Amino acid sequence: xxxxxxxxxxxxxxxxxxxxxxxxxxxxxxxxxxxxxxxxxxxxxxxxxxxxxxxxxxxxxxxxxxxxxxxxxxxxxxxxxxxxxxxxxxxxxxxxxxxxxxxxxxxxxxxxxxxxxxxxxxxxxxxxxxxxxxxxxxxxxxxxxxxxxxxxxxxxxxxxxxxxxxxxxxxxxxxxxxxxxxxxxxxxxxxxxxxxxxxxxxxxxxxxxxxxxxxxxxxxxxxxxxxxxxxxxxxxxxxxxxxxxxxxxxxxxxxxxxxxxxxxxxxxxxxxxxxxxxxxxxxxxxxxxxxxxxxxxxxxxxxxxxxxxxxxxxxxxxxxxxxxxxxxxxxxxxxxxxxxxxxxxxx
Amino acid sequence: xxxxxxxxxxxxxxxxxxxxxxxxxxxxxxxxxxxxxxxxxxxxxxxxxxxxxxxxxxxxxxxxxxxxxxxxxxxxxxx
Numbered sequence: 001x002x003x004x005x006x007x008x009x010x011x012x013x014x015x016x017x018x019x020x021x022x023x024x025x026x027x028x029x030x031x032x033x034x035x036x037x038x039x040x041x042x043x044x045x046x047x048x049x050x051x052x053x054x055x056x057x058x059x060x061x062x063x064x065x066x067x068x069x070x071x072x073x074x075x076x077x078x079x080x081x082x083x084x085x086x087x088x089x090x091x092x093x094x095x096x097x098x099x100x101x102x103x104x105x106x107x108x109x110x111x112x113x114x115x116x117x118x119x120x121x122x123x124x125x126x127x128x129x130x131x132x133x134x135x136x137x138x139x140x141x142x143x144x145x146x147x148x149x150x151x152x153x154x155x156x157x158x159x160x161x162x163x164x165x166x167x168x169x170x171x172x173x174x175x176x177x178x179x180x181x182x183x184x185x186x187x188x189x190x191x192x193x194x195x196x197x198x199x200x201x202x203x204x205x206x207x208x209x210x211x212x213x214x215x216x217x218x219x220x221x222x223x224x225x226x227x228x229x230x231x232x233x234x235x236x237x238x239x240x241x242x243x244x245x246x247x248x249x250x251x252x253x254x255x256x257x258x259x260x261x262x263x264x265x266x267x268x269x270x271x272x273x274x275x276x277x278x279x280x281x282x283x284x285x286x287x288x289x290x291x292x293x294x295x296x297x298x299x300x301x302x303x304x305x306x307x308x309x310x311x312x313x314x315x316x317x318x319x320x321x322x323x324x325x326x327x328x329x330x331x332x333x334x335x336x337x338x339x340x341x342x343x344x345x346x347x
Numbered sequence: 348x349x350x351x352x353x354x355x356x357x358x359x360x361x362x363x364x365x366x367x368x369x370x371x372x373x374x375x376x377x378x379x380x381x382x383x384x385x386x387x388x389x390x391x392x393x394x395x396x397x398x399x400x401x402x403x404x405x406x407x408x409x410x411x412x413x414x415x416x417x418x419x420x421x422x423x424x425x426x
Contacts, residue, residue: 205367226368243353243365320365321355 006083007304008039011091012049012056016328017233018287020091022049024300025056027293031301039083041090045342051333058083061345065095072098073105080109087112087307089300091284093169096121114215114262114307116283123258124281126166126197132281136257138250139277141200141269148194152185155198162201167192172234174201202279204271206230207242210285210292211251212299214306215261221297221315222251225288228323236288236326241295243320250276263289263299288324295322348416349426350384367423376401380415384425390416 007028011019025038040059042050050059060079063071079085088111090099099106100115107113115121123132133140141164146152156178165184166172169192173184181198188196205226212221224247229238251266263285269277285300292299297315305312341347355363360378362371373381379400383393390412397408419425 228368240368242368244367321363 004035004037005304005308006037006039006086008041008079008083008085008088009056009091010041010062010089010095012040012042012047012052012059013044014048014052016231017235018326019047020285020287020289022052022055023287023290024089024091024285025049026290027298027300028304029055030293031298031304033301034304036304037083039079039085041079041088042341045338048331050341050347051331051337059341059347061341065092065098069098069101073102076102076106076111077109080111085111087114087304089113089303090115093283096283112307114303116215116258116261116264120258120260121283124264124283126168126280127195129278129280133278136254138254139275141202141277141279143197143199145195145197146185149185149189152182152196152198159198160200164199164201166197166199168195168197172199199279202269202271202277204269204275204277207244207247207268207270207276208236208239208286208288209247209251209266209268210263210289210299211255211260211266212263212302213255213258213260214312215259217256217259218314219252219255220302220306220312221292221299221318222248223292223295223297223299223318224248224251225291229325238323238325239288239291241291241318241320241322244270246270246274246276250278254278254281263303288326291322291324292318294324295319348390348420349387350381350419350424351426354381354385354424356381356385362424364422364424369422371422371424377415380412381419381424 009021009025011021013019014022028036037057040049040056041062042059043064049056062075090096100118100121103113127145130140130143162174162176164172165175165181167188171188175181175184185196207224207226209224211219214220224242224244225239226242227236227239231237265282265286266278267280269279289299295318297318302312353365360373360375380393394409394412398405
């Protein structure tokens, strides 16, 4: 496969709470087996990846997920006519539903994806995670999904602390009293809306696992990572690859029981007595995905190969003790560049 | 009491536990003790070696060694 593939990638917001796009592109660029023309797909004119011309060849703005599949498809048709896209790798939780819905249409146009199907995608949703765990035999903390503020009021007497208050898409707050629960509830409600999830607090070590499934029940790559430095938004600013058979077995079981296709991230809390609780399943590559390439299992490049129909054997080894440390960098650009993307929707 | 088999120790006494991702620094005496543990030596055997190496009182060495070992256990370096 030594040709120049045209690959579109989203989530170029390499900010303090970064999207995975730039890391995905970096990993793809490092694969010696194929060359790529990278098309960036952005929502905002100030996504840093837009201006990283050594990584991204051309960029286009696309409509927000809330605009629906029709306007996304129309925009992708235009971009496809310009660029002859061969593959799209979407990396935002909120956009995945639309891309999964459009999968068949995109395929008809000659654009491939490598995404979970809608059933797989929805089964790991935060709102259904507890049932998902019960069905597949995973440890998942008990939760209650609240659809209105009144439900919270009714629970005042029965709540046990600490408890984790979570938004539908993002945000999680550990609350130690009813007052704190209420405050967190209202804050998350204002930002992400309803429902809001109250999840039992599990004490332990926070581990994240980047996993790539082939869609037939086989895990192609599994890399467990422990956060070494966490920002005030709960994001990893540094992390290290681990050697723990329990975590690898958990991820393998997850892929086998869900037949997951594509990349995903398991957020796991490993208790002091060694029990791995699945706290969340993110249905796309994490922002730290470049670490998988650095540790010897290039997950984004493997996804590209599988999407293009090339068989990929499961990796058997990775480097333990590989560390990533994120850093900030003031990228300098010109108003003319900003004007192109914000005015014309292309750069 | 055995050292976990995958614990990595550098010459300078830097320990890395690849299962937990924890890392620690010890002084040269700590590094020596860990190297001896990796050779499957028992605590009494290690105490003897330390007494020879440092010409120290055996009771004192044993006490310090026990303390160090329980610290290693707390940090999951020892099983």
